[in-house]
Amino acid sequence: MAEGSGSGRADGPGEAGGATDGAAGGAVEPTAVFELLADETRLSILRELAAERYSNWQWSGMSFAELRRAVGVEDAGNFTYHLEKLRGPLVAKDGEEYYLLNAGLEIVGAVESGRYSDTSEEVRGATSYECPYPDCERALEGIYEDQYFRLRCPDHHRFAATILPPTVAAAHSPDELVEIMTIETRQEVQRARAGVCPNCWGPIEATLPAEDPTMATQIEPDLPDGAVLATFDCRQCGLSFEMPTGACVVDHPAVVAFHHDHDEEIRRRPYVTLPFCGIGRADLESEDPVRVRVDVRLDGDALHLWLDGETNVAEYERE
Structure with a gap:
């Protein structure tokens, strides 16, 4: 993969060959960023600059004249005012061109998705x-x-x-x-x-088995006796969710290979079609150390997996 391309979305003037002017030197309050978006001209600027970077996420920008023409603002003074507001937190100037930073790319993506x-x-x-x-x-x-x-x-x-x-x-x-x-x-x-919150990217902790599972209020009308669930708690944003233990092993190489040997593709199958992902399909065999067994069965064959207290597969055995 070429440097500055792909999903890396590299922020920086290295590919452009100039010094970035006006980049933010410190943290920016989220409220200040949201206030910047309360103007159609500024949002149009971000969209045009995003289009330049969407090609392999390259560090590609536009000159003042090109950008003003693309946005469609005739008054150069008015356009300068809005563009300068964006510089720092969302837009950087490199030489004679303006570039959208990664934070701006994320915002434009969310806007185009229709979320807001x-x-x-x-x-x-x-x-x-x-x-x-x-x-x-x-x-x-x-x-x-x-x-x-x-x-x-x-x-x-x-x-x-x-x-x-x-x-x-x-x-x-x-x-x-x-x-x-x-x-x-x-x-x-x-x-x-992997220890990363899917919501805010902060640190998240996995615990198996969940001490006080509440998934019954979300999905099941009644939680089966002895149901063993895994729980995940983010220390940064407070996200907390539970899941059946079997869902933690779906992408394990042994499970993928086991299904492949039985001519079954598992990678795109929803959890609901996989019996071992059901609630109540895991057994707590030991509490110290924690060992939770999940059995995957196909055509009379069985794959047994044992997970530790952090949902890692500590051991597996195939019959």
């Missing part, structure tokens, strides 16, 4: 996934409203949910939304298990 301007209409429809209850033959229903996508059985309860922006719901079917939700949730779980 479009509540969107409700999307509701049956999916091709069946309710996991053995006595239920109903198809799971995908519901999108208030920027929230839920997967639920009409006769039972909600099995999964996550926040998705309006642009996603407008362009995809319920089945496709389930797949997107699965990808998003998997990434959040991987990040949390």
Whole structure:
């Protein structure tokens, strides 16, 4: 990968070859940044500069004249006023060109996703996934409203949910939304298990088993006796969530290989279609040290995994 390209979104004038002028020298209050966006001209400036950087996230900018022409402001003095307001926290000047910093890229991405301007209409429809209850033959229903996508059985309860922006719901079917939700949730779980909060990127702690699980109030009407859940708590933003222990091993190489050997693809399958991810499917075998066993079974074969108190796979064995 070339330097300054890809998902790295490098901020800096190295590729441009000049010295950055007007970059912020210290912390900026969030309220000050939000106040900057309360003007259509400034938001248009950010959008035009973002378009320059969207090509491989390159450090690419625009001259004053090019930027003013793209935004469509005839009064040079008025345009200068708004552009100078943005310099520092969101925009940097490098030589004779203006560049959008990474913070500005994140803001433009959020705006274009419709998160702040479009509540969107409700999307509701049956999916091709069946309710996991053995006595239920109903198809799971995908519901999108208030920027929230839920997967639920009409006769039972909600099995999964996550926040998705309006642009996603407008362009995809319920089945496709389930797949997107699965990808998003998997990434959040991987990040949390790596010690990084999926909300604020602060430090997050994993605990297994959860001392006082409350997931029953979120999904299940009744939590099965002896259910072993993992909990994640962020020390920075306060985010806290629980999940079945089996969800912590979905992307483990042994689990992926086990499914591959049985000609099954697991990477894009939602948790609700994986029996070992169900609530009540893990066993607490030891408290000191913590050892929680998860059994993955396919076609009469079994893979046993033991997790420690931080949701790490300490040992696994295949029958």
